[in-house]
Amino acid sequence: MERRSGLGQMCWPELSDRTVTLLVPTGATEQHGPHLPLDTDTRIAGLVASRAAARLAGDDPTDDNRTDDDPTDDGRLIVTAPxxxxxxxxxxxxxxxxxxxxxxxxxxxxxxYGRSACRWADRLVFVNGHGGNGATLVAAVERLRYEGRDVAWFPCAVPGGDAHAGVTETSVLLHFSPESVSMSVAETGNVAPIATLLPTLRDGGVAAVSRNGVLGDPAGATQEHGADITETMIAGLVSAVRDWNVGDRGRLR
Known part of the structure; x- marks a missing residue:
């Protein structure tokens, strides 16, 4: 596999007559407590997509498991969209x-977006960094697949992660964007299980269950934990793109 650059930096002849897989980070602009930036979800999705694309091309310097024989070049171009x-x-x-x-x-x-991009990309993956997009992503991907387009989605999530602006997201940003994290003003939010909060959250939003917007506790966040989480997400996307096994709800597995 091969990847030259992100879509925004390419010229159209680089994509002409090529077999292309397009990775599209999907995020959000929303509060992430008093200590994380509003574009946290978008940053994470962009990082996972761009690192996965580089690893699929064999040119990711952060991949400790890289070998001269990996990956096999089958002529496919892996491109990350804005x-x-x-x-x-x-x-x-x-x-x-x-x-x-x-x-x-x-x-x-x-x-x-999918209809337009699939005029020249034979595969497309929405790499999702915001859980609130989930149901809509499923519906849109199912429609695009029904129309005959090879489209899927992949979540930037790890088992056991907390809900919002807690130790999980804070650790990830401490790992790759520490200058954007203000740990001096980080506060514990509502640490109750998300299932118990859902009725009130659905009626009144996050503000009804957390005065500072945090669902979890960022106090234990570390760069090392963030590196582990990030690696899990990147490796998961790399494996999923290589295997290209699309589930019933359009999720790439």
């Missing part, structure tokens, strides 16, 4: 800075 930075974040609109386009607009955007 991130989609707005999503369905209505549950966070009780906090300044959040911008949500809602599920209806996001659904239409994803469908039209």
């Amino acid at each position: 991130a989609l930075s707005y999503g369905a974040s209505g549950e966070h609109e009780g906090f300044p800075g959040t911008i949500s386009v809602g599920h209806e607009a996001l659904h239409l955007l994803l469908i039209e």
Whole structure:
């Protein structure tokens, strides 16, 4: 496999008559507590997509398991698109800075994006960094696949991660973007299990269950933990793209 650069830096002849897999980071612009930037989800999705693309091309300097024989070049071009930075974040609109386009607009955007990109890309993966986009992604990908396009989605998530702006996301940003993390103002949020919060959260948004917007506790976040989480997400996406096994709901497994 081969990857020259991100889509935004390429010229159209580089894509002409090529077999292309397009990785599209999908994120959000929403509050992430008093200590993390509003574009946290978009940053994470962009990092996972770009590192996975580099690893699939065999030129990721962070890959400790790289070998001269990996990967096998089958002529496929792996390209990372500019991130989609707005999503369905209505549950966070009780906090300044959040911008949500809602599920209806996001659904239409994803469908039209897929229809257009698949005119020249034979495969497309939405690499999702915001859980609130999930249901809409499933619906849009199912529609695109019904129309005959080889489209899938992949979540930037790890087992056991906390809900929002806690130790998981804080650790990841401490790993790759520490200058954007303000640990001096980090606060514990609501640490109750998310299942118990859902009824109130659905009615009143995150502000109804957490005064500072945090669902979890960032206090134990470390760069080392963030590196482990990041590696798990990147390796998962690399494996999924190589295997290309698309589940019933359009998730790349």
